[in-house]
Amino acid sequence: MPSYTGPVEDFRFLIHEFLDLEACSDLPSLKEIDGEIIDAVLNEGARFCESVLQPLNAPGDAAGCRLENGAVITPDGFRQAYRTFRENGWPGLTSSPEFGGQGMPHFLGIALSEMITAANTSWGMYPALAHGAWELIHAHGSEEQKRTWLPKMIAGEWTGTMNLTESHCGTDLGLVRTRAERLDDGSYHISGTKIWISAGEHDLAENIVHLVLARTPGAPEGTRGLSLFIVPKFLVDENGQLGERNAVNCAGLDHKMGIRGSATCEMVYDKAVGYLIGEEQKGLALMFTMMNGARLGTGIQGLGLASVAYQNAVSFARERLQGRSLDGPKFPDKPADPIIVHPDVRRMLMISKACIEGSRALAVFTALQLEIELRHPDAEARERAGHWVALMTPIVKAWFTDMGFEVTSLAMQVHGGAGYIVDTGVEQFLRDARIAKIYEGTNGIQALDLVGRKLTAANGETVKSFFTEVERLLAECADDEAMNEFAQPLAEATERLRNTTARVYRNMAGNPLEAGAASVDYLKLFALTAMAWSWTKQARIAQRAIEGGTERESFYRTKLDTARFFMARVLPETLGLAAQIEAGGDTLMALDESAF
Structure with missing residues (x-):
């Protein structure tokens, strides 16, 4: 049976070190909490997900819901879990204190959402939809x-x-x-x-x-x-x-x-x-408040399922004995080596780890920008943050869910035939992940949103918000020779993205079909470049921590090694994507409909 452990250590690193919370001290949600409270929320959230939700996941999948006389009966244990969730105050974690919420920052809400999804995606749908509904009423209701x-909804x-x-x-x-x-x-x-x-x-x-x-x-x-x-x-x-x-x-x-x-x-x-x-x-414009929040939440579903699938793939790879290492036995006292010694298994695990941790950092940063957009007292700060959130919403939704399905598939591959069997639980992760690429606007729709709306939104300020962050980070790394191996690939990928952005903009002005032809490849190009920014930022923090001396050197060295893998083995995909975009849409649209 599968297991799950909340990634508390990584969340602590991201919140306490990756985010610059000191620069956000004017946020009301940060005035009443400190590091101890943040850690307590993470620890208790992980405990709830690990001990209450995860054990219900496989049985809930097997049982499903029942409709009896117009009433829906959820799987055994779901009601009690929800009661515990409600009694512990989790529904109102990031909600407005004016209506009974705790007013915690959105990056804690994102962390909780990832852990809930990883532990039990089906169960997590119920509070997630409720959260989006109260947000819409809070934003637009009388x-x-x-x-x-609101009070009853926030209370759960x-x-x-x-x-x-x-x-x-x-x-x-x-x-x-x-x-x-x-x-x-x-x-x-x-x-x-x-x-x-x-x-x-x-x-x-x-x-x-x-x-x-x-x-x-x-x-x-x-x-x-x-x-x-x-x-x-x-x-x-x-x-x-x-x-x-x-x-x-x-x-x-x-x-x-x-x-x-x-x-x-x-x-x-x-x-x-x-x-x-x-x-x-005026209804559709109002509904977008909930839809955009749901798109970010759906992206987090992809991340959560990738995380739990990866954890179980690692456990299996450490235990499953098969063959010997190509450079000689690593465990001569055993009849075979565990499959984690094999390069192809390492490849699948490293892709998964690099994509998960890079995405998690991007999600936490985006959640902080959402917090600034909604609650910062300075209007200019709210506007800047809003540009980032608008730009990243289709990227988070599409890239994270594509990645989530790919990582759950890799986890099945690591398990081999055992992954195709229900008892290991991996096939459920794959099935659960597939819908996230479809609902809340298919990933193709997200790509069209990015190309057709976000590139030109706010006179270019929306897309500029990303390049500004990259330029700031590259400036910080400029005099640090140890960062060249990360900063240089980021700079090259960013320049590639700039040039491709300009090309896409020009082409779609002459032929709207070019936007559709380029959109999916362009979104992935943008996402991988954003991941390079995420990993460069993490690598800089890790490098400085090691140089300053730390008891957690192993953690930081793992961050550096994972960042190196991303730059060397994942980021080069942007070269092919740029070439595909440059090829234009003629080959896509060449066939007559009757030829299909």
């Missing part, structure tokens, strides 16, 4: 709506969902048909059917607050005509108490390849009472 819905007593997709429309939300008719009291009747709604019905919480996109009478066609509504499972009276059941029901559960313990529902609204958020016909 004061009355905030007072009504109520959860939330995002209702977008219908049977005839997924990415193209302009085709939504769900109707909203205004009533005399200012509320609305919502009628329609939504599909693939994660956590749409379950038995973990007392109420479920659905956020539903619908079209009011006379609204224009397309996305401009969409409005956003709060539609609760149970209506709530003026005192905040639960009332009668609303006219919203789960009509079916989807049977899925993975995340089987997460209820994916068909939701039917039959003149259900709903409450408008914001203005009519």
